[in-house]
Amino acid sequence: MKIEPPKLAQKLFDWYAGFAKVDDLRGDMDEWFYHNAKTKSISIARRIYWKQVLSLIFSYALRKRKRNSQSGIYSSNAISLSMIRNYIKVAMRNLYQYRYFTLLNAFGLAIGMSISLLLISMYGYISTSDNFHTNGDHIYTIISKKTEGFEEGNFASSPIVLAEKLKEEFNDAREVVRVNASFEGEVVREKENIHIHGYFVDQSFLSVFTFPILSGNMESALSKPNTVVLTESAAIKFFGSIDVVGKVIELKEQGSYEITGVLKDYSKNTHFKFEALVSYATLPPTQSLSIDQWTEYRDQFIYVLLKDSAPIKGLQSYLSQIEKNIYSNSSVKVNFSLLALDEIITSDLYNALGPKWETSGFIVFGAIALLILLPACFNYTNISIARALKRSKEIGLRKTMGGVKSQIFFQFITETVVICLISLVGACGLFLLMRDEFQSMLVEASVLDLSITLKTATLFVAFALLTGLMAGLFPAMYFAGLNPIEALKNKVSSRALSGMRIRKGLTIFQFALSFCFILSLIVFGRQYRTLLNFDFGFQKENIVNVNLQEVKPELLKTELEKLSVVQSVSLSSGSPGLSNSTTWVNTTDKDSVQVSQLFIDSDFLENFKLKLILGKNFPEAVSADERYCIVNEQFLINNKIALEDGVGRTLLVDSMEIQIIGVVKNFHYAPPQIPIGNFIFRNNPVYYTQANVLVDVSDVFGTFTMLENSWQKLSDNTKLEAAFFKDELNDSYQVYRLLLKMAGFLGLLAISISILGLLGMVVYTAENRVKEVSIRKVLGASAFGITMLLSRDYLKLIIWSIAIGIPLAIGIYETVFTRIPDYHANLTVLDVVLGAFGLISLGLITIASQTYKTALSNPADTLKTE
Incomplete structure (x- = not known):
């Protein structure tokens, strides 16, 4: 048998050596192999050969030879400024010489980079969120994880009663700020009411967060009940001027608020979004002994400004102790944790304050x-x-x-x-x-x-x-x-x-x-084309939905029916295919079932061309008590009620007994992606929010002009809010x-x-x-x-x-x-x-x-x- 060095080891060595001059090394290894094969066994000689190959592969000597094989005798590792200029000059010459491929490469990379630029600019802006607050490095918000049975949720909100405990018991907190995001209303004006939104906040809010005040006393602006601080834009919107300190704004159904300060318009790059700050003292005091205050805390937020030397671990330990004391005997468990101010806007939390970028x-x-x-x-x-x-x-x-x-x-x-x-x-x-x-x-x-x-x-x-x-x-x-x-x-x-x-x-x-x-x-x-032409089972053309606002439904209906361009008018709590509420219904022999519902008057079915396949419509005379309802076919099918047995059956809805007087053919009361289920029509004027007006569309401008004139007869303070029903449906496919x-x-x-x-x-x-x-x-x-x-x-x-x-x-x-x-x-x-x-x-x-x-x-x- 011919004795030779292991071929795999030779190939591995040659592959790794490449163009390096290694003939002397290869010769020495072969010579040692044949010597070992004579003095020792062949297996030992091959093992030694492999050991020599691996040793050389990892040696500096072979790496040096490989490096030298890549360059000439005048090589130098130095990179001078003149060499860089030469590289750039050569690069530009090559780019110009091969102009076609230069444009091809540049265009391809420009396309690939364009989407990334959107991401970079977006992240670059959001990463600086809330960085204008002077105390930002020491401000934290308390977030919560709420567990109720098998349901869990991470919330940006936390119980306000926790803030009261922090103020009393935690000494490392310089300030504790309570924020309630439920402030919203309409400022009463002569011509039309103007919407306003904001927060109920503690007086310390203005000292913890850096929102410069243009007029008013920052130390006492929010110390008394029913006082409000407006932003610069809000003051101009309501009064046309920022010189408004001492004036009073009247909120519909909420009372009067005295303006005690005006804030300079703040940066958009913040998780706060408000027009007005109302004193927290305006809210009724909380009952901290009630467990409900610790488990129901929607729109309630707590911010803590720690002392400069206070460790964050101390606050987290205190919160862990609160969890054990409060929720030990409760079916609802809540865990508290801290979130830095600059991390709020990118957090994935429910009930978050302001804009979110998860x-x-x-x-x-x-x-x-x-x-x-x-x-x-x-x-x-x-x-x-x-x-x-x-x-x-x-x-x-x-x-x-x-x-x-x-x-x-x-x-x-x-x-x-x-x-x-x-x-x-x-x-x-x-x-x-x-x-x-x-x-x-x-x-x-x-x-x-x-x-x-x-x-x-x-x-x-x-x-x-x-x-x-x-x-x-x-x-x-x-x-x-x-x-x-x-x-x-x-x-x-x-x-x-x-x-x-x-x-x-x-x-x-x-x-x-x-x-x-x-x-x-x-x-x-x-x-998209399917949805635009989708058959909902009702008429959607030539119907204008008019928002009732504060106008009485029957008065508006009577006024609109006088117009020559109006064919019919109905009243409802919403639009089919767009909106509906849900409730629970009990039949006499079944458990409660969830149903979708819409409140309508007697003209609604005819107006939307809904087919009544059994029974009768609502009576024209509206009763003070709700007594009747109309169901869809699917309601009877789902509840295993025969069609002929449906009319006359009594249902228990919202603690009231109401009778089924009719059955309508199935139609899509919700968007098409929601399958048809249990649905009932109810007849209660209290819930009407809009008038559905079937009009002549031969002159759209003239029609809306007549609608506007009729509206002004009933309401001088508000503008007509009206839109074609079909357009609203199409907009829902945004x-x-x-x-x-x-x-x-x-x-x-x-x-x-x-x-x-x-x-x-x-x-x-x-x-x-x-x-x-x-x-x-x-x-x-x-x-x-x-x-x-x-x-x-x-x-x-x-x-x-x-x-x-x-x-x-x-x-x-x-x-x-x-x-x-x-x-x-x-x-x-x-x-x-x-x-x-x-x-x-x-x-x-x-x-x-x-x-x-x-x-x-x-x-x-x-x-x-x-």
Whole structure:
């Protein structure tokens, strides 16, 4: 048997050594192997050989030889200012020389970076929330975790009675501030009442938080009951001036409040949102001995200003002791914890004060931004490698003249950073275009400022530098490691690059994502159209809903019926398909069941064309006592009551016995995503909130003018609040419009990046197969045949992406649309075919733009260099 060193160990050593000169080391190891094989056993000789290989792999000597093999004899690790200028100059020359690919890279990175700029600007603004308070570092709010049976909830609120204990027993608290967020009302004015909202607060609120006071005494402004401090904007809104200290505002059904101060308008970047601060003494005193005060505490908030040297652990220990003392014998358990002032606005808590920007939302937004950015960076890498293969001689020459690996790496990173900074300009332009539309989709858009400040501009530049490092890392590392001799001979092996499955996998993933977006757009669009034309089972055209406000229902109805443009008027507590309340109903032989309800008059069913299939309508004369109700078919079905037995049955509703006098055909009393369930119509004028007016729409302006004139006869202090019922229904689908916008915009970005990625791979192939194409043309191949040859592999990638994208799209469809029972748009085979056709068409156009140009090249121009 032939005795040889272990081949695996030899291959491992050769692979690790690379182009380093290690013949002497290899020879010594082989010589020792044969010596050991004679003096010892073969297994021991092989084990010693492996030990020597592993020892050399981890040795400094071999690392030094590898490093020296990457550079010439004049190499130096120094990076001077002149060298950096040279890198930038070379980078700009290359960018100008390959202008097409520069624009391609810059555009791709700009698209990928644009979404991230929205996230950065949003986070940069919110991260500075409440930082204008002088004592902010020492202010904490007490939050609670409430457990009642199997239900748990984390709340921003906490019992006010806890604040009273803190004031009495906890010495490390400099101030304890109580805030009750239930202050709301209407300021009585001559023409129309004006809404006002704010908080009941302790006098110490103004000394703990930094809200500058323009007029009034900060020390005593909120010390007495029924005193109020207004913001500057609120004072101007109510009085047209800020000189209002000493004046009185009258709140409807709440009494008078004396204005004792005016605050300067505060920054929007805070979790507080108020127009007025009312003295806490205005509220009735709490009974701290009652357990209800410790378990029911909605809209109650506690802030603690600790002394400068007080540890936060002391306050947390005190709160833990309170939990044990108060809730030991209670069925409700509450745990208290502390939250720093600057963390309040990003907390995921119920009953929070002011606007909320949950951390979970930032995580989702960040994932979307990363999903768009990473493919753009990989695309840049692909295109850069395809173009940089032509620069192997430049790299070899630099290394021969003394360039080391770190300098070559720094050169490529510099080029990437330069193009990323160019891309940042385009990304900022996209950011400015998207900003307003993005803010309009947010619930709390009014308190968000996405202006480009010095801080956000700095973050943008830092992000561009980080993106440049991320996008240019792989090509910089690869080309910095090239052997100078191989590079000068232009024999750089591209096998590692062309065989990279990750590049093909990335392309498949990108196009699968694009395919999902295309299908989502198709289905979202059909769903939106379905809802706009959805048959609710009642009439929705030509009905104007008029808010009653303080006008008596019967007076308004009588006045409106006099108008020639009005066909009929009904009264109700809400609109079908939009709003309804719930209650519990007891039948004589069943347990209580939950039902949806709407209060209507006798004209409502006719006005909305609801079909009464059994029994009769409500009587026109309204009784002082509620005696009758009308149910839907589903109520009888769910309660297993025969249709013919329903009329005349008595129900117990809100401790009253009322009789079923009619049954209406099933209709959608709630939005379509809510299935039809138990529903009853009731007849009680006390609950009427609007008039439903069936009008002639031939002259809409004239109709509303007549409605306005009739309204003014009944109410001089308030404006007419009226809108077409169909418009209100359509507005309720705002979420679908937002989803369409988001899916469309993100789909456009994903498709654009996919196309750029595909283009990068096609360019790479075309650059490396140009001589093969020339030889094929010389041998008689046609341009069309060559184009098909070069395009075939990429077409397969697109087909694979569609095959993967179909189950992904079905998964998204099953998760989102099937939540709408029976009323959702179906994902059809035609949708898949249309989506696939669109994606393949885009892919073929992209591929053909490069492959056909390569197929048309002149063989003489290419082959003359060989």
